[in-house]
Amino acid sequence: MPENLLAIDHGTQSVRALVFDPRGNLLHKVRVPIEPYYSTAPGLAEQDPEVFWNAVCQACQGLWAQGVDRSSLAAVALTTQRSTVLNLDRDGRPLRPAIHWLDQRRTEGVRPVGGLWGLAFRLAGASDTVAYLQAEAEANWIQKHQPEVWKATHKYVFLSGFLTHRLTGRFVDSVGCQVGYVPFDYKKQTWEAPWGWKWQAVPVDKSLLPDLAPVASTLGEITPQAAAATGLPAGLPLIAAAADKATEVLGAGCLEPHIACLSYGTTATINTTHRRYIEVIPLIPPYPAAAPGYYSFEIQIYRGYWMVTWFKQEFGLREERLAAERGVEPEVLFDDLVRAVPPGADGLVLQPYWSPGLRFPGPEARGAIIGFSDATTRAHIYRAILEGLAYALREGAERTERRAGVKIIELRVAGGGSQSEAAMQLTADVFGLPASRPHVYEASGLGAAIDAAVGAGVHPDFPTAIREMTRVRDTFEPDVRTHERYDELYYGVYKQMYRRLRPLYERMRGK
Numbered sequence: 001m002p003e004n005l006l007a008i009d010h011g012t013q014s015v016r017a018l019v020f021d022p023r024g025n026l027l028h029k030v031r032v033p034i035e036p037y038y039s040t041a042p043g044l045a046e047q048d049p050e051v052f053w054n055a056v057c058q059a060c061q062g063l064w065a066q067g068v069d070r071s072s073l074a075a076v077a078l079t080t081q082r083s084t085v086l087n088l089d090r091d092g093r094p095l096r097p098a099i100h101w102l103d104q105r106r107t108e109g110v111r112p113v114g115g116l117w118g119l120a121f122r123l124a125g126a127s128d129t130v131a132y133l134q135a136e137a138e139a140n141w142i143q144k145h146q147p148e149v150w151k152a153t154h155k156y157v158f159l160s161g162f163l164t165h166r167l168t169g170r171f172v173d174s175v176g177c178q179v180g181y182v183p184f185d186y187k188k189q190t191w192e193a194p195w196g197w198k199w200q201a202v203p204v205d206k207s208l209l210p211d212l213a214p215v216a217s218t219l220g221e222i223t224p225q226a227a228a229a230t231g232l233p234a235g236l237p238l239i240a241a242a243a244d245k246a247t248e249v250l251g252a253g254c255l256e257p258h259i260a261c262l263s264y265g266t267t268a269t270i271n272t273t274h275r276r277y278i279e280v281i282p283l284i285p286p287y288p289a290a291a292p293g294y295y296s297f298e299i300q301i302y303r304g305y306w307m308v309t310w311f312k313q314e315f316g317l318r319e320e321r322l323a324a325e326r327g328v329e330p331e332v333l334f335d336d337l338v339r340a341v342p343p344g345a346d347g348l349v350l351q352p353y354w355s356p357g358l359r360f361p362g363p364e365a366r367g368a369i370i371g372f373s374d375a376t377t378r379a380h381i382y383r384a385i386l387e388g389l390a391y392a393l394r395e396g397a398e399r400t401e402r403r404a405g406v407k408i409i410e411l412r413v414a415g416g417g418s419q420s421e422a423a424m425q426l427t428a429d430v431f432g433l434p435a436s437r438p439h440v441y442e443a444s445g446l447g448a449a450i451d452a453a454v455g456a457g458v459h460p461d462f463p464t465a466i467r468e469m470t471r472v473r474d475t476f477e478p479d480v481r482t483h484e485r486y487d488e489l490y491y492g493v494y495k496q497m498y499r500r501l502r503p504l505y506e507r508m509r510g511k
Helices: 049-065 115-123 127-136 138-145 147-152 159-168 224-230 244-251 306-315 317-326 330-339 378-404 421-431 443-455 462-469 480-508
Strands: 004-010 014-020 026-033 073-080 085-088 155-158 172-174 211-213 218-221 237-239 259-264 268-274 295-301 349-351 368-370 410-414 435-438 472-476
Touching: 004 049, 004 159, 004 244, 004 443, 014 049, 014 443, 026 049, 049 159, 049 224, 073 159, 073 244, 073 443, 085 138, 085 147, 085 159, 115 127, 127 138, 138 147, 155 159, 159 172, 159 218, 159 224, 159 237, 172 218, 237 443, 244 259, 244 268, 244 295, 244 443, 259 378, 268 378, 295 378, 306 317, 306 330, 306 378, 317 330, 330 378, 330 421, 349 378, 349 480, 368 480, 378 421, 378 480, 410 421, 421 435, 421 472, 421 480, 443 462
Parallel strands: 004 073, 073 237, 172 211, 259 410, 410 435
Antiparallel strands: 004 014, 014 026, 085 155, 218 237, 259 268, 268 295, 349 368, 435 472
């Protein structure tokens, strides 16, 4: 009886086709790099949807080239980057380039939400937040600037919905993938009720939206056409997973609210999984988790480990050259940079808001570094970046604890940044908590495989699947004295920075 699981993980910079066994061991992996987006004007980020689909096909075909036995597969699941949107015609063909989640276009002059909802938002002081959401909604931009595209649109979907249609021929998507500016009720995990305010904020006819299926249910079967393109067996069930952050949390084994998952990726996040619906930040809902009936409480630092990439590009040429000479990865030498400077970076403190948040900390926020001296080096700046990200995520953890009433006692760390031992130890020290890495780097793919395992009946339920398929590789324990040093800087400097600098950020806003 087939029992292996195929996860297709469509991230920002690559597509991975991953085969796991029922114990969560990664048996086969094919990675296909992609160009995330192109830009035709400042702030725009778009991509030809065929780039996304062709990479899926190439990744799957690579598995068969490795000798993977297709008959060993019980099911396939798909997880993708969040909030990348497409307009499709009746045959599922794209009508325009996909708008990438990193796109920064805004729509000015959108009609504000009116009636009783508008009054309620004014009384609650939330009108600006709702207006911000409307300006960010890609659907509002397309309707205003490309009405002919909107008129021809049969379905308006996320990348997950587009790829699901290509694989199954059905306009259906997982509840767990609905993260973005669409009229979705995050509490009930279905489309907004007819009287809800989101239909005013983002006026999309419900007929343009795909059908929704619960996580771990069957979305459809691989069609003969998809089988010809990908090599997947026709008739193989496609099981509903969730967006990549949610599956990463599941793959890290974080189904209990006292275990937080830190994601050190392009966007750095802290997530905890709960049964209750609570808005940790008012009007910013918890997203659907990768297990049905659960919510993922998330606080994000939008340009998180992107800042590490920025540092490498702007200041890391020396390490890049040395790494090439020694035949090692550049990250090894960047870890040496961290270790060359004491905890606290000799008083250099960074606030990592290179891109502002909606409500955390606020749309006016900017990045800041304070504490320069004549002894400051590149190594100080690099360590301050890692420490600043950890401080910001710790602040998010404290906010989550207050709102949820559950103490976080353990950390799991996933994403590219988790491969740095220096970053792992620094994280444990800043939080004062043990920080562990999942047993496989591909935590997001593993989470999708867990969804496939439950949906296909390989495991009877999520607690069993998590117990059987997840475990930690190694754990970094906090150093007491280093944690005390970080506490001094966290409370004495970092948590004071935003309040002190906010008036300056307000003056700089829009300039």
